[in-house]
Amino acid sequence: MDGCNLDRALADRLAANSDYSPQQRGALQDLSYGTIRYYARLEFMLGKLLDRPPRDKLVSHLLMVALYQLEYSKAGSHVIVDQAVRAAKKMKSPISGLVNAVLRNFLRQQESLRMAADAEKSSRFAYPDWWIKEIEQQYGESSPSILEAGNMHPPMTLRVNRCRTTTGDYLSLLESAGIAAQRVAPEALLLAQPMSVERLPKFDEGWVSVQDAGAQCAAPILDVADGMRVLDMCSAPGGKAMHMLEQADIELVALDKDERRLDRVRQNLKRGGQSAEVICGDASQPATWWDGKLFQRILADVPCSASGVVRRHPDIKWLRRSADIAEFSEQQSRILEAIWPLLASGGKLLYATCSIFKQENQDVVERFLAKHKDANQEALALPFANDPPGQLLPCTKHDGFFYALLRKID
Ligand SMILES: C[S@@+](CC[C@H](N)C(=O)[O-])C[C@H]1O[C@@H](n2cnc3c(N)ncnc32)[C@H](O)[C@@H]1O
Structure with a gap:
């Protein structure tokens, strides 16, 4: 999973009802993403407003969407309450009175509820506890700004x-x-x-x-030149593949294990008037798709937790479990091990993730370097601040990414 669940679920829902106008689609997206982004905070506040959680999950969700609007949208509070009550009247159980009472109570107690929510980290930052701990252990004093950047509206x-x-x-x-x-x-x-x-x-x-400015760092780092044979081994939807093809006249193999997502690669290449050999295959099993010809450059944009792009996919925060990070780390090592023999001597491999967890980044690279005496990590010249080296943290200009450039030496 690479952070597309909510996008897919929402797109499927919207496709099922084609009567929505573009404005309605935009509003639905904002309500869904916003409510999920602040889920832990809204759930905390709702818990303070109710004696016990409603039996029907739909009722809690309606209330949370209304709370999200009251807290974060510019719409007038009377309009929000009125619309929530109307929606409640359309539901099976007769709960419009409850919805009205809860939302009016919220408006009366807003200040004290905010203070109570700010007193606990999970409701202050709206992340699971394990995620907050992970970031705090790794980034110390910078943690609040990193967590808050993950709740921003993403830049385009x-x-x-x-x-x-x-x-x-x-x-x-x-x-x-x-x-x-x-x-x-x-x-x-x-x-x-x-x-x-x-x-x-x-x-x-x-x-x-x-394409996010952080993602745009990959192609220049890889330093592709005319005539090179290049592998983009987790290619879909093809943003970095297109960028490499714009940089030089290369022979590109675009691999991804998801056939459906490879269609996006084909569409993007077509729009850019570019061509590549598009292959559906598993990067950790090169024997099943590789023709035996070495590559001078490899982009290893491996599957990851997507913790650096959580503001674009807020459901990731609630779908991931702490144990997933170690699993990703092992999977990333397996892929790196499998793909290294495909790199020509003197060639470069760029290891990339959109994660800010070191288990998926520095730890994978360190493990790899300890095992491979024929690999040398090269210094990076990035257009953005990166600390530790190669780690971009989400901010107003770009998302969170990690890059490590490995050269194969004799
Ligand atoms: C972060 S996205 C890649 C983004 C892409 N490089 C770009 O710039 O547009 C990760 C991709 O890795 C693919 N993937 C995951 N595991 C894979 C594997 N073992 N082999 C090949 N592709 C894989 C997923 O299907 C997904 O499309």
Whole structure:
């Protein structure tokens, strides 16, 4: 699982009811993501407002959505309460009186409820306890800002396709279309406001792609050059694959074990007018798909907890269990071991995750280096602060990522 559960569940629900307008879809997405983002905080407050949890889960969920709106949206409180009561009237059990009473109580006790929620870490930050402990152990004083950054609305960033235009020229094109943006990395333009891609000039012609500025670090680090044979071994949906193809005229093999997600790779390559050999296969089993020809570059964007992109997939916080992190770490080591023999001597492999847990990052790399005398870790020149080296933490400009560059030596 790479953090797409809520996206999929919501997309499937919305697809099942095609009567929704784009505005209604946006509002539904905001309510779902927002409520899940602050789930532990809202659940805590609801617990203080009720003697015992309602038997019907739907009632708790309706109340939590209304609490989310009362706490975090700009809508008037009377409108929110009125709509929640109307929704309650449509439900099987007659609970509109309860919904009305709970929400009005909330409005009366809002300040004291906030203070009580702030007094406990899980409701203050809205994460599971084990996650908070993990971050605190690793990052100490910086933990509150890291946890809070994981609750921000994620930024929308574009990657300018250097084969089509320059970053400066595309920035001017955006300005003339009335779209405010700033350059945050060589090809990265951070939009002042997220928007649908249909509004972006020349999007269909592949002039730009949506890609976080942190994710845009991968291709330049890997330093691909014309004629190289390159493996992108966990490729879908293909953001980094496209970026590498924009950097140089390479022979790219785009591998992923999920056939459905590989369709996204094909669509993206088509939009960018690019080509690659797209293979469905398991990176940890090269014998089942590899043709025996070595690669000069390998991008190992391995499956991970996605803890660095939790603001884009807030359900991850509640779906992951503490034990998953050790399992990911073992899986990552297995994949790295299996793929290393495919790298040519002198070649480079970039190990990448969108995790901020060291068990999936530095620990995997250290274990690998201890076993492989033919691997050397190279220093990285990243356009963003990274501490420990290679670790980008989520902030206003980019998501959380980890990068380690390994060179094969004789
Ligand atoms: C973080 S996403 C990759 C994002 C992609 N590199 C990009 O930039 O667009 C992880 C991908 O790894 C794939 N994956 C997970 N385990 C795999 C395995 N053992 N072999 C190949 N692909 C795998 C998943 O299907 C998923 O598409």
